[in-house]
Amino acid sequence: MLDVKMIRQEPDEFKRRLGTRGVQPEEIDNLLAEDKKRRELLNRTEELKRQRNDVSGQIAQAKRNKEDASAAIAKMREVGQEIKKLDEQANEAVELVNDMAARLPNLPNETIPVGPDESANVELRKVGTPREFDFEPKAHWDIGEDLDILDFERGAKVSGARFVYYKGMGAKLERALYNFMLDEHEKEGYTEMITPYIVNDASMFGTGQFPKFKEDVYQLQGQHMTMIPTAEVPLTNYYRDEVIPTEDLPVYVTALSPSFRSEAGSAGRDTRGLIRMHQFNKVEMVKYTKPENSYEELEKMTANAGNIMEKLGLPYHVITLSTGDMGFSAAMTHDLEVWMPAQNTYREISSCSNTEDFQARRAHIQYRDDNGKLHFVHTLNGSGLAVGRTVAAILENYQNEDGSVTIPEVLRPYLHGATKITK
Structure with missing residues (x-):
């Protein structure tokens, strides 16, 4: 399977070489678009997990100070539900990107003859x-x-x-x-x-x-x-x-x-x-x-x-x-x-x-x-x-x-x- 990170770094090169194997440029564009969504979802999930950790710390501090932590607890639950939702979406995005990448053929060696058949x-x-x-x-x-x-x-x-x-x-x-x-x-x-x-x-x-x-x-x-x-x-x-x-x-x-x-x-x-x-x-x-x-x-x-x-x-x-x-x-x-x-x-x-x-x-x-x-x-x-x-x-x-x-x-x-x- 091709390395999606490498495709992301050199999309035009992959389009050129895979084009000699019948892969259309839009197949690469679609893969990269889905990969971008995947990375955005993962980044958003990581951001929310950091927020949850911060809120957990606030709750622990409030309990130590015998303060009301109900608002923080409600916020943590809300963040947890959002993380669960985003995790599901991210897992689906990962599967989609992997499936799209798995359907791309190998890069041809640069020395082999180029032709349709x-x-x-x-x-x-x-x-x-x-x-x-x-x-x-x-x-x-x-x-x-x-x-x-x-x-x-x-x-x-x-x-x-x-x-x-x-x-x-x-x-x-x-x-x-x-x-x-x-x-x-x-x-x-x-x-x-x-x-x-x-x-x-x-x-x-x-x-x-x-x-x-x-x-x-x-x-x-x-x-x-x-x-x-x-x-x-x-x-x-x-x-x-x-x-x-x-x-x-x-x-x-x-x-x-x-x-x-x-x-x-x-x-x-x-x-x-x-x-x-x-x-x-x-x-x-x-x-x-x-x-x-x-x-x-x-x-x-x-x-x-x-x-x-x-x-x-x-x-x-x-x-x-x-x-x-x-x-x-x-x-x-x-x-x-x-x-x-x-x-x-x-x-x-x-x-x-x-x-x-x-x-x-x-x-x-x-x-x-x-x-x-x-x-x-x-x-x-x-x-x-x-x-x-x-x-x-x-x-x-x-x-x-x-x-x-x-x-x-x-x-x-x-x-x-x-x-x-x-x-």
């Missing part, structure tokens, strides 16, 4: 060369169904659209992938965790999903509990309301988890295949760092995701997202997009973001410097990788003309030496 994204680098096929490559959903390792029809029957059954070698391939990913991340210094898959509202607020994006998730009816959209939520909230010992920073954690997303607003997009599912597995990376190291750590995290791609032999490119395409909590995001032959294009498979202190402010995650002063940490998160999309990429990039799929060499030890998936 993905058309303004900038490619940083290409890695690997897309394969030249001497036959017409098939889409991964057709390959999976032909090999009888993916069953979308029964997934839809049992749960609805955007659900799937993995079968046989399909299930084994998915399992091999996430075990491989976790093993690689362990080599890079990440501590593996198994997290809760259901979290409370405070956790969803901490990472920025609430209050603005409730429609994008699955909530348990009648409870303030949500099925996680990504392991970023429980991993980042692990240290919520805590002070991390300075000597422990940076902290690297990783986890495999299912991710549950309602995909609100995605009607008609990626209706076939594994790209946009309501339930999918993902290996997530999260870092807690000191502010001065966070952008170096972002580049490392992006390289950690790229390492998986390179060892799997999947062509990809890295792009920096524009202000209009970036996620709500991010200050800078690098996306890794894998080459999908059947679509003849790159598709997102990992998103690595530095949120700076945006999430740490919401979740109250701090550390002490060498002088004992408290600071907010910077938090980073990235997919390492989205497992279903990686399955899709392997099926398309490693397909053979006879309908079989060659298994990438690094996965063969996880599949008891199998080299191909055949019908």
